[in-house]
Amino acid sequence: MARHASELGRALADELGPDFTQKQLGAEVVFKHLDPELVQRHFSWAELNEILTRGSVEPAEMTLYAEGKHLPEHEYMVTRAGHRVLDLTQVFSLMRSGASLIIDSLDRIHPAVRSATDDVMRIIGESTSCNMFVTFDDSRAFDSHYDEVDTLVVQVIGTKRWQVHGPSEEHPLPEYGDSDPRHCPKAVLFEKTLEPGDVIHVPRGWWHTVRGGGASSLHLTFALARPTGYDWLRWVAHQALHRVEVRQNLARTGTAEQQSQAEQLVAAFVNEAKNLTVQDFFDAARRGAGGRDSAGLPWDVLNTRPSADSIVELATVLPPLLDIRDERTVLTARDQEFALPIAHHAACEVLVRERRISIGELADRSSTPVAAVSVLVSALLRARLVTVTDRLAQQADSWRAS
Structure with a gap:
């Protein structure tokens, strides 16, 4: 299995342990705790303010909810110079009145959260996205409800009060299930005020009641879309x-x-x-596993070979399948097979295992000349299987938590 990209991903993998996916995922509430400072290195008020200051969170989506109701967009969006943007005066006024702020698919716009989300996908082996929730005082966004996916909640800032009630029916789906809050079970199976660093797993279909726990609360919810x-x-x-x-x-x-x-x-x-x-279904999904369509300029366009100091990183979230057929090394990803000379097999093995590594180190670990590794990386780059950056670009990316 490839290494995790972020500190948060590595910490979650260590804290959840090897039995989580096989024995606990989707079956029971799981409570864990991480270092709050580590969690807050991945997201902070400053980064949320930067996102909101842009006036738009696209391609993520921002919504406001209050007491179980979705507030209409016209109450906090305006048109300026032909573009729909946030009216922050209205956003903050609504939040002072008890509205909660939600950014769906935060992983699409924030590099550190994206790295952590991809790590959760590597841990679970399923498609994952990340949503952010901000609540003040004792406000609540939703009535008692359940989610149609398994979730992993990480409290980042402040506190939030959680009650988990259990399921009212087995394995509901977006296409099937009774989500009327009046049918939420009365019994409370788990109750806790989450503090920074706390992590809770809530299985699909398990009702929960959630309210702000004090002055402010910001948490991330990783949504795990497991096949049914x-x-x-x-x-x-x-x-x-x-x-x-x-x-x-x-x-x-x-x-x-x-x-x-x-x-x-x-x-x-x-x-x-x-x-x-x-198993045929899972095998087909594994062969088709891709990743985010990441840009890696200038290397995506340059015809020159990357140097030993350049950093190569797999573009696929899950490692490509690696095989030897007819004296060729075959990488399978994105529903395509890429046949390479057998001489590249050792370097491919190291790259698949390490996920992110300098070309020079990749050459050393695979006992392959740097020039040959550079040729391999160039070929994988054209196939959109890797991205390439230089060390200065890595150091300048302040939003990346690796």
């Missing part, structure tokens, strides 16, 4: 697209015709499903 049986069924249906009966138009009239077509579709799906397993 519904996802497998949809994947099987997609695999059946080569069957003409699946692609043809449905009959709008004629009871006999409709019944015959339905029987053909059921048969086509069942025949396809018989030849596929759940």
